[in-house]
Amino acid sequence: MSTPNWSNLTFSYSKTNTILRAVYKDGAWSEVESLTDDNLKLSAFAGCLHYAIECFEGLKAFRGKDGKVRIFRPEENAKRLQRSAAYLGIEAPSVEMFVDMCKRVVKENIDFLPPYEVTGASMYIRPTLIGSNPQLGVQSSKEATFLMLCAPVGAYVGGALDAVDVVIARNYDRAAPNGSGSYKVGGNYACSLYSLNMAHKLGYKAVLYLDPRTRVHVDEFNSSNFFGIKGNTYVTPESPSILPSITNKSLETVARHLGMEVERRPVPVEELATFEEVGECGTAVVITPVHKLVDKPTLESEEETVYTYGDGKCGPKSLKLYNYIVSIQKGEIEDPFGWITFVE
Numbered sequence: 001m002s003t004p005n006w007s008n009l010t011f012s013y014s015k016t017n018t019i020l021r022a023v024y025k026d027g028a029w030s031e032v033e034s035l036t037d038d039n040l041k042l043s044a045f046a047g048c049l050h051y052a053i054e055c056f057e058g059l060k061a062f063r064g065k066d067g068k069v070r071i072f073r074p075e076e077n078a079k080r081l082q083r084s085a086a087y088l089g090i091e092a093p094s095v096e097m098f099v100d101m102c103k104r105v106v107k108e109n110i111d112f113l114p115p116y117e118v119t120g121a122s123m124y125i126r127p128t129l130i131g132s133n134p135q136l137g138v139q140s141s142k143e144a145t146f147l148m149l150c151a152p153v154g155a156y157v158g159g160a161l162d163a164v165d166v167v168i169a170r171n172y173d174r175a176a177p178n179g180s181g182s183y184k185v186g187g188n189y190a191c192s193l194y195s196l197n198m199a200h201k202l203g204y205k206a207v208l209y210l211d212p213r214t215r216v217h218v219d220e221f222n223s224s225n226f227f228g229i230k231g232n233t234y235v236t237p238e239s240p241s242i243l244p245s246i247t248n249k250s251l252e253t254v255a256r257h258l259g260m261e262v263e264r265r266p267v268p269v270e271e272l273a274t275f276e277e278v279g280e281c282g283t284a285v286v287i288t289p290v291h292k293l294v295d296k297p298t299l300e301s302e303e304e305t306v307y308t309y310g311d312g313k314c315g316p317k318s319l320k321l322y323n324y325i326v327s328i329q330k331g332e333i334e335d336p337f338g339w340i341t342f343v344e
C-alpha cells in the first residue's frame, strides 16, 4: 500500500493495513483478530442495520517531536463507550481491552501515522460497537461486535484553524429532551443529517442546535461542542442533551491552568451577541473558530440575525488554548495532567 500524501490529508476514509475485531457471544469476548479486509461479513438481520444498535468513539494518535507515539485520553473514550453501550443495552469492552486495542491498531498501522512536521494531521481512531446477532424484534442485541478502525486525517473542514460560518436551526433538533443526545450513538448523527444537508446547501459548515426543551439556550453542533470567550472567561453550555466532549473538558482544564475563568452553565441565545470569540470543539474539529453565526427563525427563511466574531482568523484566546492542547498531544511541552498514553 502506498504512503499517504501527508500534505493533502482531509477528514475522510482511507484504507490502512488492518482493522481489529472482537466479538461478544455467549457471555464472553473472543480473541482480538486483525483483519486486512475492512469489509465485514454480517447477518442482514443484525440489529445495528435495523434499529441503529450502534455506538462509537473518536480519538487521535500523534507522532511527537521526540518520535514517540501518543494517544490522547483513551480511557475517557473507553468509559464514554461503556455509557453509550449501557444506554443501548449491549455489552461493551473493558477500559483495558479498549486501550490495548487502540495501541495495537496504531502499531499495526504505524505507516499511516502522519509525521510530526505535518500541521493539523494525526491518526484518527474510530472504535465502533454494533449489535451483530440476527434479530427481528426490537430489543437490545445479545451479541456485539467491537471494531477498532483508524485512518490518517487532516483538518475536519478546510485547513487547521480556518474559521467557518454556521447556522442556528430553530426548527430542527438533533436530540429530544430526555432523549439520546448525551450518548455517542449513531442514531443521533442520522437525525441531524436533514438539517445539516440543508445548512450545507445554504453555505454553512455546521448547524448549531438549541436546547430541545425550551429553545432558549445554546446546545451544541452536529459533531462538536460550543464554546464562547468573553474577556478572560471560557463559557460552555451545561445541558442534558449534549455529548460530554472530552476535548471540551480538556479545554476547560487548560483554560483554568492558563489563568482563565471557566463557566459551564446554560447559555441563552441572546448572550451570543456578547462573546468576543466563538468556536466548535471536539476530537475531529479540535478547535474550529466560528466567524459568522447566523440565527434564522427557520432554516428555510430569508430572515436572519448575524453575529460576527473576529476577522475570519482564530481569535487570540482560542489560539492560545489550541496551541497548548496540541503541544501536549505532540509532545512539545510536558503533559501536566496525565492525559497521554504512549504506544511503545
Ligand code: PLP
Residues within 6 Å of the ligand: 058, 220, 221, 222, 223, 224, 225, 243, 244, 245, 246, 247, 248, 281, 282, 283, 284
Ligand atoms: N458533540 C458531538 C455531537 C460530537 O459528535 C463530538 C465528537 O466526538 C463532540 C461533541 C466532541 O466530543 P470529543 O471532544 O469527545 O470528541
Ligand code: COI
Residues within 6 Å of the ligand: 057, 058, 059, 189, 223, 224, 282, 283, 284, 285
Ligand atoms: C469526533 O470528533 O471524534 C467525532 O466523532 C465527530 C465525528 C462525528 C466526525
